[in-house]
Amino acid sequence: MQDFGAAFGQAFALILSGDADLMEIIALSLRVTILAVAMACAIGLPLGALLAVGRFPGRGAATVFVNALMGLPPVVVGLGVYLLLSSAGPLGVLQLLYTPTAMVIAQTILVTPIVAALTRQVVEDLHAEYDELLRSMGARRLGVIATLLWDARYSLLTTALAGLGRALAEVGAVIIVGGNINHVTRVMTTTIALETSKGNLSLALGLGIILVGLSILVNGLVMGLRGSAARLAYA
Amino acid sequence: MHDALTSPARQRTTAAAPAGAIWPVALEDASFAAGDKTLIDRLSLQLTPGLRSIVMGPNGAGKSLLLRLVAGLLRPSAGRVTFAGQPLDETLRRRVAIVFQRPVLLRRSVAANLTHALKTYGVPRGQRAQRLDELLSLGQLESIADSPARVLSGGEQQRLSMVRALAAEPDLLLLDEPTASLDPQATAAIEALVSQAAAKGVKIVMVTHDRGQALRLADEVLFLHRGQLAERAPAETFFAQPQSAAAQAYLEGRLLL
Ligand SMILES: Nc1ncnc2c1ncn2[C@@H]1O[C@H](COP(=O)(O)OP(=O)(O)O)[C@@H](O)[C@H]1O
Ligand SMILES: [Mg+2]
Numbered sequence: 253m254q255d256f257g258a259a260f261g262q263a264f265a266l267i268l269s270g271d272a273d274l275m276e277i278i279a280l281s282l283r284v285t286i287l288a289v290a291m292a293c294a295i296g297l298p299l300g301a302l303l304a305v306g307r308f309p310g311r312g313a314a315t316v317f318v319n320a321l322m323g324l325p326p327v328v329v330g331l332g333v334y335l336l337l338s339s340a341g342p343l344g345v346l347q348l349l350y351t352p353t354a355m356v357i358a359q360t361i362l363v364t365p366i367v368a369a370l371t372r373q374v375v376e377d378l379h380a381e382y383d384e385l386l387r388s389m390g391a392r393r394l395g396v397i398a399t400l401l402w403d404a405r406y407s408l409l410t411t412a413l414a415g416l417g418r419a420l421a422e423v424g425a426v427i428i429v430g431g432n433i434n435h436v437t438r439v440m441t442t443t444i445a446l447e448t449s450k451g452n453l454s455l456a457l458g459l460g461i462i463l464v465g466l467s468i469l470v471n472g473l474v475m476g477l478r479g480s481a482a483r484l485a486y487a
Numbered sequence: 488m489h490d491a492l493t494s495p496a497r498q499r500t501t502a503a504a505p506a507g508a509i510w511p512v513a514l515e516d517a518s519f520a521a522g523d524k525t526l527i528d529r530l531s532l533q534l535t536p537g538l539r540s541i542v543m544g545p546n547g548a549g550k551s552l553l554l555r556l557v558a559g560l561l562r563p564s565a566g567r568v569t570f571a572g573q574p575l576d577e578t579l580r581r582r583v584a585i586v587f588q589r590p591v592l593l594r595r596s597v598a599a600n601l602t603h604a605l606k607t608y609g610v611p612r613g614q615r616a617q618r619l620d621e622l623l624s625l626g627q628l629e630s631i632a633d634s635p636a637r638v639l640s641g642g643e644q645q646r647l648s649m650v651r652a653l654a655a656e657p658d659l660l661l662l663d664e665p666t667a668s669l670d671p672q673a674t675a676a677i678e679a680l681v682s683q684a685a686a687k688g689v690k691i692v693m694v695t696h697d698r699g700q701a702l703r704l705a706d707e708v709l710f711l712h713r714g715q716l717a718e719r720a721p722a723e724t725f726f727a728q729p730q731s732a733a734a735q736a737y738l739e740g741r742l743l744l
Pocket of ligand 2: 550552663
């Protein structure tokens with residue numbers, strides 16, 4: 253076990269020197285997370301909007317289902333994706349297990365319900381306000397959804413950032429489907445877990461500091477968005 | 488004129504049921520009930536182009552419900568609302584515009600609110616810029632075109648709602664107390680827009696409690712009481728010699744509901 257103070261010093265030295273391993277890990281983390289959040293938005297935004305304004309049988313049940321999926325334990329999602337992608341699994345032929353793609357898939361599954369559920373809430377509230385106006389204008393269903401999504405843009409960006417925060421901090425699913433392979437699937441959270449258990453605290457701490465910094469940055473963005481939305485009376 | 492008679496334009500105006508014709512707009516024994524309360528009670532009424540109709544009546548008489556029924560925002564629980572004998576469909580819908588008492592504005596700029604309306608009304612992309620300029624000038628909104636709509640003053644918001652409704656080039660314009668919370672100057676601006684639209688042939692049906700406004704704008708008054716049409720009369724007759732007891736009481740300030 254290293255001396256605690258020394259570990260901190262080395263952690264900052266690693267960050268400031270732009271250590272190649274450290275940068276590689278950070279870059280992969282960001283790539284996987286941002287891709288997963290983009291996919292989650294591509295699925296979750298229309299899905300949430302449809303749940304908010306659609307009139308079809310099973311809408312209530314679907315809403316409950318999506319809300320329940322928000323609480324999925326990441327390790328269970330990891331296990332599910334593992335079974336799907338393992339060589340004996342239905343998608344085994346794709347040979348995606350222990351690749352960044354597998355991590356993107358797992359995180360997309362984790363973040364999509366968050367985006368969909370929050371989108372449904374936001375869009376439903378806005379729809380209550382706009383419904384009569386849009387109907388009186390003869391707006392069609394797709395036009396209504398487009399209008400609502402655009403007018404909820406600040407809230408939805410906040411939603412996407414919430415998904416980003418969750419995906420960045422997530423470890424259980426990506427460690428199972430990614431395998432934490434050096435130079436291939438090592439991301440910030442899995443590296444922290446591994447290096448801590450090996451007693452290599454400086455790299456773990458350095459990544460921890462950066463992770464906290466990113467989390468503060470994401471939250472700062474959320475607050476800034478709220479502020480500017482209120483200032484412009486868009487909210 | 489042989490040519491005129493056989494030209495397509497002439498044929499369109501003389502056809503028995505031209506595409507998209509809405510007149511007469513009729514309520515046929517239309518009721519609207521919520522729970523065990525009959526809020527609009529077997530109301531029959533015909534609206535034809537021309538006369539500006541002012542709807543008056545005490546609070547809760549059903550004036551807003553009447554406009555929502557005509558606009559197709561509510562379905563009658565009994566009876567029918569028809570346009571040239573037909574129920575309101577997608578093509579007819581855009582010929583009926585409504586301005587609500589409390590403006591509903593999108594979380595966008597003034598110009599973007601109008602562009603959204605033009606798009607929704609099916610105005611081709613190439614014509615939108617010019618139409619937008621016309622509407623901004625009509626509503627005297629040029630200087631605030633880029634401001635977020637929801638920070639505007641009450642008068643500006645209602646002017647925007649008015650020109651947005653006019654963007655549809657409607658045949659029938661329904662107005663629900665559009666000046667209820669406005670100062671005299673803002674009220675005058677709205678009244679000017681209403682008069683301009685009426686002069687262009689848009690049928691006006693407007694709810695107001697303001698007797699001065701009714702006298703300035705009304706050709707006829709529809710007086711609603713407890714979900715029924717208690718009286719319908721030319722404006723001068725209505726104010727000088729109201730026939731129904733309810734209208735007399737209302738005009739003397741004695742009618743509560
Ligand atoms: N959607 C509704 N469901 C139930 N009651 C309603 C609804 N809309 C209006 N009412 C009631 O119907 C009555 C008439 O309403 P309204 O048409 O708004 O009156 P006003 O003549 O003041 O515009 C009121 O008592 C109101 O509370
Ligand atoms: Mg009303």
